[in-house]
Amino acid sequence: MSQCLNPDCLHINPDGSQFCQKCGSKLRLAERYYAKSILGQGGFGRTFLAVDDFKPSKPPCVIKQFLPQAQGTATLEKAAQLFDQEAQRLELLGKHSQIPELLAYFTADNRQYLIQEFIEGETLQQELDNQGAFTENQIISLLKDLLPVLDFVHQNQVIHRDIKPENIIRRASDNKLVLVDFGASKQVQRTSMSVTGTVIGSAAYCAPEQAMGKPQYGSDLYSLGVTCLYLLTQVSPSNLYDPLELQWVWREHLNDNQLSEKLGKILDRLVETVFNKRYQSVAEVWEDLRRYYGKSP
Numbered sequence: 028m029s030q031c032l033n034p035d036c037l038h039i040n041p042d043g044s045q046f047c048q049k050c051g052s053k054l055r056l057a058e059r060y061y062a063k064s065i066l067g068q069g070g071f072g073r074t075f076l077a078v079d080d081f082k083p084s085k086p087p088c089v090i091k092q093f094l095p096q097a098q099g100t101a102t103l104e105k106a107a108q109l110f111d112q113e114a115q116r117l118e119l120l121g122k123h124s125q126i127p128e129l130l131a132y133f134t135a136d137n138r139q140y141l142i143q144e145f146i147e148g149e150t151l152q153q154e155l156d157n158q159g160a161f162t163e164n165q166i167i168s169l170l171k172d173l174l175p176v177l178d179f180v181h182q183n184q185v186i187h188r189d190i191k192p193e194n195i196i197r198r199a200s201d202n203k204l205v206l207v208d209f210g211a212s213k214q215v216q217r218t219s220m221s222v223t224g225t226v227i228g229s230a231a232y233c234a235p236e237q238a239m240g241k242p243q244y245g246s247d248l249y250s251l252g253v254t255c256l257y258l259l260t261q262v263s264p265s266n267l268y269d270p271l272e273l274q275w276v277w278r279e280h281l282n283d284n285q286l287s288e289k290l291g292k293i294l295d296r297l298v299e300t301v302f303n304k305r306y307q308s309v310a311e312v313w314e315d316l317r318r319y320y321g322k323s324p
Contacts, residue, residue: 028040028041028042028063028064029041029042029044029054029061029062029063030062030063030064030065030075031047031049031050031052031054031062032052032054032056032062032075032090032092033047033050033052034073034092034094035050036049036050036052037065038050040054052136055080056077056090056135056140057131057133057135057140059079059080059081060077060078060079060080060088060090060131060142061077061078061080062075062076062077062090063075063076063077063078063087064076066089068094072091072092072093072094072095072110073091073092073094074089074090074091074092075089075090075091075092076089076145077089077090077142077145079130079142086145087145087147088130088142088143088144088145089127089142089143089144089145090140090141090142091113091140091141091142091143092138092139092140093106093107093110093138093139093140093141094138095107107139110139110141111139113141113209114129114132114141116185116209117129117141117143117209118132119183119185120179120180120183120185120209121143121144123176123179124203125172125176125198125203125204125205125206126176126179126180126205126206126207126209127143127144127145127146127205127207128143128144129141129142129143129144130142130143130144146196146198146205146207147198147199147200148196148197148198148199148200148205149196149197149199150192150193150194150195150196150197151169151192151193151195151196151197151204151254151258152191152192152193154197155192155257155258155261159261160258160259160260160261160282160284161255161258161259162284163284163285163286163287163290165258166255166258166259166290166294167290167316167320169204169255169258170251170255170293170312170316171316172203172204173195173204173206173251174309174312174313174316175309176204176206177190177206177247177248177251177309178309178310180206180247181244181247181308181309185209186242186243186244186246186247187206187209187247187250188237188242188246188247188250189208189229189232189250190206190232190247190250190251190254191229191231191232191250191253191254192254192257192258193208194206194207194208195207195254230265231253231263231264231265232249232250232253232254232264233246233250234246234249234250234300234302235300235302236302237249243302244307244308245302245305245306245307245308248297248305248306248308248309248312249297249298249299249305251297252294252296252297252298253267253298255294255297256275256277256294256298259277259281259284259286260277260280260281260282260284262277262280266280267280273300275295275298277294278291289319289320290319292315292319293312293315293316293319296315297312
């Protein structure tokens with residue numbers, strides 16, 4: 028089956044069709060990619076599971092179509108700029124084995140398209156829904172697996188800005204965690220760390236300074252920490268923080284999930300709302316993991 032990419036149609040067509048039977052739009056993008064089904068939709072675009080028809084094995088890939096929901100010329104220009112930046116980020120970062128590779132970026136029918144590697148597996152959100160709350164060992168394993176990826180991202184002067192369970196996929200082929208969706212990521216210029224910018228990210232996982240438009244590398248560590256708290260408790264992050272007492276109350280929601288004091292200390296420092304008291308780098312988190320758990324935490 029082939030899915031029409033026309034946003035006003037999206038008709039499902041039989042295999043072998045060159046044009047949509049409903050609206051007449053060409054089905055093969057750049058004479059190469061066929062959309063099979065919709066994977067998801069966000070504020071800036073729609074993603075499709077697709078097939079690369081140029082390769083003999085017809086491997087799966089992902090088509091991301093720029094389709095902003097926002098209105099107004101300035102807002103649309105900003106959205107287009109962010110989509111373009113996502114392509115640049117993926118080209119820069121996709122060399123890492125745990126970040127999807129950028130396969131192509133082009134304009135067709137006056138729309139921007141980004142083609143990237145398809146990662147087969149479950150998101151951590153799906154894993155949580157299917158298997159229940161994570162254990163301490165699973166959280167330690169998550170940190171061990173993701174921290175080097177995040178370090179690579181930061182070493183390339185990029186802040187992801189949207190780390191959450193839906194954007195982390197456990198790859199089916201090797202059980203490695205893959206960090207996806209760099210649509211909100213920000214390339215850091217030397218002068219930009221102190222300049223207030225656009226507020227982007229998922230509110231429940233967003234560090235206070237990021238919510239004020241001033242994301243830092245430590246903002247990603249905060250989001251990673253909140254992700255861990257959510258996976259441990261299965262409780263929305265907004266219910267794990269008491270705004271009246273200005274403190275996290277996540278331990279009250281552990282139920283029977285046993286957690287050591289040493290992991291608790293690491294998580295507390297990851298989600299510290301006062302920026303200067305939080306871990307400032309991946310290296311600092313690794314240092315505590317090694318101190319508490321030995322060379323191989």
